[in-house]
Amino acid sequence: MNRWDTLRHHHAEVRDRAILTLFDDPARAGAFSVDADGLLFDYSKTNIDVSGRALLIALAEGADVAARREAMFSGARINETEGRAVLHTALRNLDASVIVDGQDVMPPVRETLGRMEAFARDLRTGRARGQGGRITDVVNIGIGGSDLGPAMACLALAPYCDGPRLHFVSNVDGAHVHDVLAPLDPETTMIIIASKTFTTIETMTNAEAARRWMASKVSDTGRQFAAVSSALDRTSAFGIDGGRVFGFEDWVGGRYSMWGPVGLALMIAIGPERFREFLKGGAAMDAHFRSAPFGQNMPVMLALVGIWHNQICGHASRAVLPYEQRLSRLPAYLQQLEMESNGKRVAMDGTDLVENSGPVVWGEPGTNGQHAFYQLIHQGTRVIPCEFLLGAQGHEPDLAHQHRLLAANCLAQAEALLRGRSLDQARAIMAAKGLSGDELERQARHRVFPGDRPSTMLVYPKLTPFVLGQIIALYEHRVFVEGVILGINSFDQWGVELGKELALALEPVLKGESDGAGKDGSTLRLVRRLRGEG
Numbered sequence: 001m002n003r004w005d006t007l008r009h010h011h012a013e014v015r016d017r018a019i020l021t022l023f024d025d026p027a028r029a030g031a032f033s034v035d036a037d038g039l040l041f042d043y044s045k046t047n048i049d050v051s052g053r054a055l056l057i058a059l060a061e062g063a064d065v066a067a068r069r070e071a072m073f074s075g076a077r078i079n080e081t082e083g084r085a086v087l088h089t090a091l092r093n094l095d096a097s098v099i100v101d102g103q104d105v106m107p108p109v110r111e112t113l114g115r116m117e118a119f120a121r122d123l124r125t126g127r128a129r130g131q132g133g134r135i136t137d138v139v140n141i142g143i144g145g146s147d148l149g150p151a152m153a154c155l156a157l158a159p160y161c162d163g164p165r166l167h168f169v170s171n172v173d174g175a176h177v178h179d180v181l182a183p184l185d186p187e188t189t190m191i192i193i194a195s196k197t198f199t200t201i202e203t204m205t206n207a208e209a210a211r212r213w214m215a216s217k218v219s220d221t222g223r224q225f226a227a228v229s230s231a232l233d234r235t236s237a238f239g240i241d242g243g244r245v246f247g248f249e250d251w252v253g254g255r256y257s258m259w260g261p262v263g264l265a266l267m268i269a270i271g272p273e274r275f276r277e278f279l280k281g282g283a284a285m286d287a288h289f290r291s292a293p294f295g296q297n298m299p300v301m302l303a304l305v306g307i308w309h310n311q312i313c314g315h316a317s318r319a320v321l322p323y324e325q326r327l328s329r330l331p332a333y334l335q336q337l338e339m340e341s342n343g344k345r346v347a348m349d350g351t352d353l354v355e356n357s358g359p360v361v362w363g364e365p366g367t368n369g370q371h372a373f374y375q376l377i378h379q380g381t382r383v384i385p386c387e388f389l390l391g392a393q394g395h396e397p398d399l400a401h402q403h404r405l406l407a408a409n410c411l412a413q414a415e416a417l418l419r420g421r422s423l424d425q426a427r428a429i430m431a432a433k434g435l436s437g438d439e440l441e442r443q444a445r446h447r448v449f450p451g452d453r454p455s456t457m458l459v460y461p462k463l464t465p466f467v468l469g470q471i472i473a474l475y476e477h478r479v480f481v482e483g484v485i486l487g488i489n490s491f492d493q494w495g496v497e498l499g500k501e502l503a504l505a506l507e508p509v510l511k512g513e514s515d516g517a518g519k520d521g522s523t524l525r526l527v528r529r530l531r532g533e534g
């Protein structure tokens, strides 16, 4: 039996055992959780037991996670389909040297960070001015990895945002750029165009729209544009002065890029010192990931719990449920991080994937989700493993009672998933309400919660820049470990290409410049309807 089969065999043996019974062992909670620099990852409310964990760890060992991890950190070209190193970790590990092809890549990284800091300081202090005075608003135009990270983090760290107001434009839908720019004054706005390739159609189209908007009121538009990219020839062709261009290398993947120049918007919002705290949080997680034994290694255990639920138990989706309003964009951020990284059907060597690819990741902050989709999580026919995130403290001391209520709800949901409510308990509730006979039975059945539904909980002290850095690096490494175990290259994204190509070909059809020969009947009929022709 190979390791996967052994795990499946083990699962078959334990699948009917209720998770709650595992807590007969009073040491369960402590033994099935991991601590790392103030973070606590509790996976005790899952059906993983000592043998299951040992088998999962053996799976990671057998996949050579440790060697791949070191290959990544040391700059080997582990992104084999694109022939690139994967070194986003270098952006936050500023004290070390990282040698790629015989060259230390760190001096230019530090130099760019220094320039970003100077630029951010100038904007924050008012030294760098727009043509109508101090810059009051900064608009980041980017999409995917050039948007989701900084947008998520600016919201997450709102209590630390004391610079110019930040805005984000991503969608090619003109409504987005229109609605963001409409209330702003071009004379006091700085536009950052963030695009690794500087070719992404959404970003370049929005950048042109922003330039026209700027030109309506400002004579020297170029002065109020900055760019973040690894295609410096294209940024200068767009007319952005090299002094306001912040470059990065192709070894930083788009969805892993918020630690470097793509984080410029965040740095402007929270200030260079707090941005460094964010980097330090990421670096602390890197150090933990590289040194902790697998059983006590948070990213490794997070990944193994994910593998257990998805590939072994067959639960195809996972809910990410932050009990922290300011993490409301975390699920969207993780959707790109996880699904663009591990949503693949072939292994690194081009053969068909033997196991299922990564799960569907979705979610919303609690408690809002409780009043929307938790119904299905509790009583739907499919099991959805839930990943709760909760801070010990909020940022509003005057509203500490609300934070307590928030925490109570989070713990209650995890408990409800674990315990459920039996038919007998439901019957007793109905009897207490005065029901009897068939009506009692019917009503009781609706009030049964099967329980025995797995969840994990990540507890952090408070959502500071450092802690956010830890959390994001934790998720990045989790994706990496899952990818290695599945044999996937987590750092390419060929699956986004076909739609892009077809969209380019369809635009002239919508415009009436091409007849759409070769298109299917449905597409052509929809085109006619959109053109008002039937």
Ligand SMILES: O=P(O)(O)OC[C@H]1O[C@](O)(CO)[C@@H](O)[C@@H]1O
Pocket: 143, 144, 145, 146, 194, 195, 196, 197, 198, 199, 200, 203, 254, 255, 340, 493, 496
């Ligand atoms: O930063 P860029 O090059 O504009 O790319 C934006 C996003 O587009 C993608 O390539 C997907 O289309 C993502 O991987 C990337 O984060």
